Amino acid sequence: MSYFQEGITWLNDPLNWTNPGGLLDRLTEHLVISFWAVLLGCAVGWPIGIWLGHRGRGGATAVTVANLTLAIPTLALLTILPLTPLGFGKPPVVVALAVFAVPPLLANAVTGLRAIDPETREAARGMGLSGGQLLRQVELPLAVPYLAAGLRTAAVQVVATAALAALVNGGGLGQIISAGFGIGMSNGGGGQIVAGGLAVALLALLVEGLLALFQRLVTPPALRVRKRRRAAVTVGTP
Template sequence: MSAINDMINWFNDPLNWTNPDGVLVRLQEHLEISFLSVLFGSLVAWPIGIWLGRRGAGSGVVVILSNITQAMPVIALLTILSLSPLGIGKPAVVVALTVFCLPPLLANAYTGMREIDEEVRDAGRGMGLTSAQMLMRVELPLAVPYLATGLRIATTQVVATATLATLVNGGGLGNIISAGFGLGPGRGDAQILAGAVLVALLALLIDGLMALVERKVTPKVLRQAAGRA
């Protein structure tokens, strides 16, 4: 219980929140890294997944790309990138986390396109819709639940994994944990535990917010259909 009490006291110290290396600064860095990584991952994965899904081919490509990116340990990728021209810091972290979040974004975008009933597409063609109109008015709205699910998974994973940014001086909440280890056994236990709790709470909060967004952007008729299923 002493470790928990020490953690509570650590949280109650205003300096741990407002100093230049405090929670507020590290939280902002953590969110910036996570946002940029998911943004770039979406810009890469969604167009590829949607394009392959519309073609009705390339399932093997999706599986291969997902397996390759999942097989790369983030720590190893961070090490390699930090030795590249990107250097040590946030750019290497953002690139590594972008690669890390590709699988759920790519797989769900592809699945969303493949799950659309061909009769719906035929009806759209019968109404004279062009390919671009079909995508924007018919296919993407129907694929929104899958896109949102992939975004939720990717975002939560990136927020949790961004803690490793501290290994290459990339900032984020992981710095609080690593600084605690630097204080030595016993002295930094409260800070290490506080940092771990902050990361866990942030990941849970982001997951809950993304769940609300997922529900909000899903058309009501699709939510009702899912409920009946």
């Protein structure tokens, strides 16, 4: 029997789902870790990106600096952060994954606000809107599709990377994979490793699909039509 078939067999065993420390427990941990990491990333990335996009200055520099954090391996952060007062467990995992989530959130926020037609801003100012009113009533509603796109990218990246939490006793689906290596490939561990990998991949695909639907729902109909027309023109251009 191949490792893939062993993995499917492992997933089809109800006890592997319901036992303490089984798939359901690890899935819950994985989702909780990912949720808090993305939430922390939003709390940092969105305010900075929205402010810079509204000002129209400094956005490119901030995006470049944020993208430099992607050069820092998540594994390195997970190794270093437990040595700080955060200790081992979930807190350092959440912080490390939040650092990984900030760049797409910040970049899309800046891009979304800077992509707004300057004439739209001028028309709003001509109607007497203040800077704060312009941001709340005009810029943010038009930038919502970009914010949703950044959330979608960050969430999928975090869910896929959160499996590394097992390396610092942070829980999550990575514990299933880690336990499989502990059992040994010749003792049935290979099937468990494949099962854990499949669970992470399927969860990431599910999050991608749900947030793609969410992105479509929050995109105003007029912007959807404009995007389709632009795509049609691009395709029809020789």
